[in-house]
Amino acid sequence: MIEVIEEKKHWDEFISSFKESDLYHTFDYHMIAKEDGKPVLLKYSNGEISIGLPLLIRNIPGTPFNDATSVYGYPGPLYKNIPDDFDSNHFKSDLLEYFSSNNIVSVFSRLNPFLPLQNHILQNIGEIDKKGPIVAIDLRKPIDQQRQEFGKRLKGQLNKARRHCTIKKAINDEELQEFIKIYHENMDRVNATSMYYFEDDYFKVLAKSKSFHTETLLAIHNESGEIMGASMFIYKNSVVHYHLSGTKTEYLPLMPTKLLIDEMRIKASQLGLTYFNLGGGLSGTDDSLLRFKSSFSKNMVDFYVWKLIVNPEVYNKMTKESFTINNSDFFPLYRCSNRLVFTSK
Structure with missing residues (x-):
């Protein structure tokens, strides 16, 4: 199951349990960079396997729905005891249950190029796109x-x-x-x-x-x-x-x-x-x-980002109703209209 961590003490304790983590995973950085999002750290455990996924939960204006994004930088999931033959299905099932129960339509996260198993962990959960080199x-x-x-x-x-x-x-x-x-x-x-x-x-x-x-x-x-x-x-x-x-x-x-x-x-x-x-x-x-x-x-x-559509019906409806550019790689597309207004000033 997914445990949600929001308090600094428990957040810091869980982050410190991983051998490798980056500043973009810390509670302090999330509080600095949260903008209009609510920082959460999703804790997944299954036997010896442990995964920590930090996200920002945002309300989608004018709707009862939310979406999730990451802080700007290089976050993505932390992990421990991930075997070579790791099967992401159980992790995926628990994630989708959490997202669905919290009315989260889509999830976007920048990934950390120095944590090589992130892509492996997120395999078959949405899609992973290469954005260019660093x-x-x-x-x-x-x-x-x-x-x-x-x-x-x-x-x-x-x-x-x-x-x-x-x-x-x-x-x-x-x-x-x-x-x-x-x-x-x-x-x-x-x-x-x-x-x-x-x-x-x-x-x-x-x-x-x-x-x-x-x-x-x-x-x-x-x-x-x-x-x-x-x-x-x-x-x-x-x-x-x-x-x-x-x-x-x-x-x-x-x-x-x-x-x-x-x-x-x-x-x-x-x-x-x-x-x-x-x-x-x-x-x-x-x-x-x-x-x-x-x-x-x-x-x-290589630098990658992770994209997941949790509720395709709502996602497509909101995208259709918003002013967007066809074939844009912006994600989620229903927020693209805000981006266009913002960049045209």
Whole structure:
């Protein structure tokens, strides 16, 4: 059967029972990133097998129905004692019973590319789609060998940045506030949509959570003493994630972000972490953002999402009644109309 966990104490205890978990599975991150959803951790047990699936339950406006989604990032199910011949039918039956009894029409979750059995666990439960590659630096290689795999142009850019700036960790609220200011300036400059803007509390809770580690690094201009740019990195267990970043406009030619990433790469290697996830392009595309990240490593890891329609009759009815684009890969389709209005502003 499925047990629903909503309290921090029990959530944290269950998450800690798994050998590998990521910051995107934690209670604290779900409370930060929940938006209009209610965080739940679904606990499945069957003999020695244990699975934990974190989700956000959302009401579908104007209806008595709900749907489920995941926090932004790389969550998906945690697992323990999964055999090679794992049969997902019992897990599927319990999941569908929970979803149906809670009027959940559809489920969407981003998956974690560093937890390789997630696809195996979700086999035959809805569908799994590949969305594109992400760039991951293999920190198990010696630090010098990692650098040998950099693009030639990147090495020159890093040498230039090192001549002009020094990297330090943000250690107080004033320095964190400076990072927030630079980040928002960066978002203004690239005309980012509202989903990339966060309240100050978002950054502060990330920085102070004890459920994972947050490193906010600042690039200080050697001549002026001014903060040129800053980046926030987050890690739990073996994987560090490049989370948020910004550069002041006047310092763009010095490319401090690249140096900030390189300094975190070195520190993460020294900490004994396994991978440095730089992420992918926008919406999984092969664009300038992906090319920027791939200059650090040619090691690409596939990123997947999970989609499940629990109630096809209601799903199809709501999709038909909403303003949608035919053949769109947006999921669930009945929320696509909101997305179109949002992105057209």
